[in-house]
Amino acid sequence: MRALPELMDPKRARESPESAVLSRPSAFPDEVLERILSLLDTHKDRSSASLVSKAWYHAERWSRARVFIGNCYSVSAEILVRRFPNIRSVTLKGKPRFSDFNLVPQNWGADIHSWLLVFAEHYPSLEELRLKRMTVTDQSLEFLALKFPNFKSLSLLSCDGFSTDGLSAIATHCRNLTELDIQENGIDDISGNWLNCFPDNFTSLEVLNFASLNSEVNFDSLERLVTRCNLLRILKVNKTITLDQLQRLLVRAPWLTELGTGSFIQELTPRQYADLETSFKGCRNLQTLSGLSEATALYLPALYPACANLTFLNLSYAALQSEELARLLAYCAHLRRLWVLDTVEDKGLEAVGQNCPLLEELRVFPSDPFDEEIVHGVTELGFLAVSYGCRKLRYVLYFCRQMTNAAVATIVRNCPDFTHFRLCIMNPGQPDYLTREPMDEAFGAVVKNCPKLQRLAVSGLLTDLTFEYIGTFAKNLETLSVAFAGSSDLGMQCVLEGCPKLRKLEIRDCPFGNKALLSGLEKYESMRSLWMSACKITMNGCRLLARKMPRLNVEVMKDEESNDGQSYKVYVYRSVAGPRRDAPPFVLTL
Amino acid sequence: MDFQGDANLKATELRLGLPGTLNEPAKQSPPSKSSKRASLEIYDESSSKKRETSSSDVDDRDSTAPPTKAQIVGWPPIRSYRKNTLQPKKHDADALGTFIKVSMDGAPYLRKIDLKQYKSYPELLKALEIMFNFSIGDCSERDYYMGSEYAPTYEDKDGDWMLVGDVPWNMFISSCKRLRIMRGQEARGLTCL
Numbered sequence: 093m094r095a096l097p098e099l100m101d102p103k104r105a106r107e108s109p110e111s112a113v114l115s116r117p118s119a120f121p122d123e124v125l126e127r128i129l130s131l132l133d134t135h136k137d138r139s140s141a142s143l144v145s146k147a148w149y150h151a152e153r154w155s156r157a158r159v160f161i162g163n164c165y166s167v168s169a170e171i172l173v174r175r176f177p178n179i180r181s182v183t184l185k186g187k188p189r190f191s192d193f194n195l196v197p198q199n200w201g202a203d204i205h206s207w208l209l210v211f212a213e214h215y216p217s218l219e220e221l222r223l224k225r226m227t228v229t230d231q232s233l234e235f236l237a238l239k240f241p242n243f244k245s246l247s248l249l250s251c252d253g254f255s256t257d258g259l260s261a262i263a264t265h266c267r268n269l270t271e272l273d274i275q276e277n278g279i280d281d282i283s284g285n286w287l288n289c290f291p292d293n294f295t296s297l298e299v300l301n302f303a304s305l306n307s308e309v310n311f312d313s314l315e316r317l318v319t320r321c322n323l324l325r326i327l328k329v330n331k332t333i334t335l336d337q338l339q340r341l342l343v344r345a346p347w348l349t350e351l352g353t354g355s356f357i358q359e360l361t362p363r364q365y366a367d368l369e370t371s372f373k374g375c376r377n378l379q380t381l382s383g384l385s386e387a388t389a390l391y392l393p394a395l396y397p398a399c400a401n402l403t404f405l406n407l408s409y410a411a412l413q414s415e416e417l418a419r420l421l422a423y424c425a426h427l428r429r430l431w432v433l434d435t436v437e438d439k440g441l442e443a444v445g446q447n448c449p450l451l452e453e454l455r456v457f458p459s460d461p462f463d464e465e466i467v468h469g470v471t472e473l474g475f476l477a478v479s480y481g482c483r484k485l486r487y488v489l490y491f492c493r494q495m496t497n498a499a500v501a502t503i504v505r506n507c508p509d510f511t512h513f514r515l516c517i518m519n520p521g522q523p524d525y526l527t528r529e530p531m532d533e534a535f536g537a538v539v540k541n542c543p544k545l546q547r548l549a550v551s552g553l554l555t556d557l558t559f560e561y562i563g564t565f566a567k568n569l570e571t572l573s574v575a576f577a578g579s580s581d582l583g584m585q586c587v588l589e590g591c592p593k594l595r596k597l598e599i600r601d602c603p604f605g606n607k608a609l610l611s612g613l614e615k616y617e618s619m620r621s622l623w624m625s626a627c628k629i630t631m632n633g634c635r636l637l638a639r640k641m642p643r644l645n646v647e648v649m650k651d652e653e654s655n656d657g658q659s660y661k662v663y664v665y666r667s668v669a670g671p672r673r674d675a676p677p678f679v680l681t682l
Numbered sequence: 683m684d685f686q687g688d689a690n691l692k693a694t695e696l697r698l699g700l701p702g703t704l705n706e707p708a709k710q711s712p713p714s715k716s717s718k719r720a721s722l723e724i725y726d727e728s729s730s731k732k733r734e735t736s737s738s739d740v741d742d743r744d745s746t747a748p749p750t751k752a753q754i755v756g757w758p759p760i761r762s763y764r765k766n767t768l769q770p771k772k773h774d775a776d777a778l779g780t781f782i783k784v785s786m787d788g789a790p791y792l793r794k795i796d797l798k799q800y801k802s803y804p805e806l807l808k809a810l811e812i813m814f815n816f817s818i819g820d821c822s823e824r825d826y827y828m829g830s831e832y833a834p835t836y837e838d839k840d841g842d843w844m845l846v847g848d849v850p851w852n853m854f855i856s857s858c859k860r861l862r863i864m865r866g867q868e869a870r871g872l873t874c875l
Contacts, residue, residue, distance in 0.1 A: 190759075192759070193755075411781070433768075491758060520754065
């Protein structure tokens with residue numbers, strides 16, 4: 093959102109004589125223009141439309157129903173409601189991404205409550221709230237449940253601050269709820285009683301995802317809920333649901349398009365196994381399958397009949413071996429997205445290359461990221477094998493313990509359509525294990541061969557050359573993650589000067605100092621945010637940045653983990669809301 | 683800047699780091715004094731232990747460096763939820779990650795068990811007996827499965843097949859890679875030692 097002062101107060105803009113001169117009379121009455129613009133879907137299109145003229149700006153803001161805010165501190169709730177009076181759906185992202193990895197202290201902020209208070213007054217018909225990395229308390233959830241009678245859809249991803257009691261409030265009071273999606277949050281899992289709170293006459297649920305909650309739920313309640321909600325199309329249960337319980341649920345809801353199973357290990361009688369197989373056969377619409385924790389070779393075959401239409405298979409919580417994966421993939425020819433654990437090893441990835449020609453996305457997570465004794469996991473060979481068989485690959489997240497420049501060069505020659513390339517060589521600063529050289533040429537190959545690259549995460553031993561390559565070739569790059577890399581300020585400078593579309597830059601443990609930080613002065617206003625921690629930034633550098641760029645928020649935290657007490661965590665972002673008023677004492681806004 | 687002479691000396695210098703790391707004077711900055719950089723060197727040393735297939739002679743002198751596990755905060759970059767879900771006991775350095783396969787001669791399919799569920803040999807053997815529906819007899823120190831046509835064996839880290847019961851329990855669970863319950867002639871050979 094551009095900070096154009098005359099647009100901040102829309103009422104004034106309509107009435108002032110200057111604006112009458114600036115705007116041409118529209119060929120359409122406002123209502124028609126609004127109707128036309130309401131057909132615009134994406135945020136980018138809507139933003140573009142709003143910049144055409146005053147008339148279009150106002151038509152767009154009156155007709156907009158959904159808003160996406162990538163940094164909750166870039167704008168305030170007050171500004172939001174002033175510009176967009178008719179919002180039904182809000183998506184908010186809060187903390188910097190590195191908070192997922194414990195680099196941001198507790199109570200940092202991004203609390204949803206102040207937003208809810210404003211929404212209650214201005215958006216009483218709010219229907220949807222999608223939050224990522226926000227702090228949400230039980231009190232907020234209860235407030236949400238009570239104050240918004242039309243509320244339909246709640247999605248919480250990687251949030252913290254609430255407990256299952258908050259979910260009880262949602263289940264109890266949201267009569268029109270269609271979606272409850274609780275994923276990977278740091279929450280207080282007190283009990284599974286929240287599931288019992290859905291009233292007996294409640295039937296509107298379409299999406300239920302409680303896979304990442306640990307407490308046991310009452311199965312009878314769940315079964316009755318699934319039975320009476322005949323619009324249910326997405327169901328992801330947690331590990332406490334057993335196989336035979338799953339079977340009973342599948343019988344009730346065979347039209348599911350997305351299924352997350354519970355635990356996949358149990359002593360089943362042959363009869364139970366046959367029933368399970370039959371139930372899976374009945375799931376003809378399944379496109380997404382996940383869960384499968386503790387899945388073993390014994391019961392996986394029960395799944396095979398349900399795999400024909402699968403486009404997304406998430407095995408990242410199922411420690412499968414290579415043969416088990418290979419046998420399963422033989423039934424998944426239409427797969428476009430696959431997430432696995434590195435227990436499948438290179439051999440399993442060979443099977444991916446052989447069975448999934450339509451694959452677009454592959455994520456390989458480490459099963460034992462901290463254990464150095466065990467030589468497991470995947471290597472460059474697995475990645476190579478996939479690249480030979482899956483030429484449409486565009487998204488990869490790959491955790492490994494060894495990689496070579498040559499392998500990456502071959503991979504991107506095979507798959508030039510990469511838009512997201514996230515390679516994590518788990519040993520910080522590790523070179524090419526065959527040649528002992530830095531991994532510069534690997535990432536050089538990526539940016540040279542993949543013109544559509546939007547997101548890049550680098551790792552391994554890297555010098556400034558990597559960043560020279562990035563600055564020279566990665567012209568569509570929007571997000572860059574860097575750790576334990578680079579030789580000097582020049583590296584960061586190359587990126588800031590060379591990547592016109594850069595929006596998010598997150599850096600940790602690199603030798604970039606004030607010179608690098610300050611080289612991006614003009615750049616940061618066109619970006620969403622910059623994160624730097626454990627680099628060579630000093631307080632003076634941050635102060636200078638803040639002084640020169642008043643429209644940026646420059647927030648500094650002391651780095652607890654560093655020994656010398658000189659290290660800081662810096663978070664820089666553009667904002668039309670000014671410095672935030674809820675900063676805790678350990679966050680210094682310069 | 684005459685680095686040539688120095689570089690050659692440095693190449694032959696005995697040190698604990700991997701060659702090619704921290705050794706290119708032109709481009710690399712000197713290691714900083716913060717603890718992060720220190721642990722980076724430690725990681726280089728410990729990683730060299732696993733490079734069996736790659737560079738040959740280099741690793742020998744590196745293997746003398748004991749790997750200190752200085753865990754870096756937030757690395758590798760995995761969400762806390764995922765970390766906690768996969769490894770509830772991540773500080774147990776001796777434990778294997780997950781389940782091991784169990785096969786029995788003559789059985790149509792294999793099973794998997796989590797060794798960490800059991801605290802002793804009798805517990806494990808009892809569980810196996812139930813799982814495969816057979817009897818292994820008494821497991822006593824001297825007699826080893828007397829009176830049974832079955833013998834539980836396991837494959838250890840070195841790939842050798844060993845009789846279950848010889849080593850202390852903790853050593854067993856940290857070295858056992860898979861189990862095989864032998865029967866018939868072969869088994870009798872083992873039990874009559």
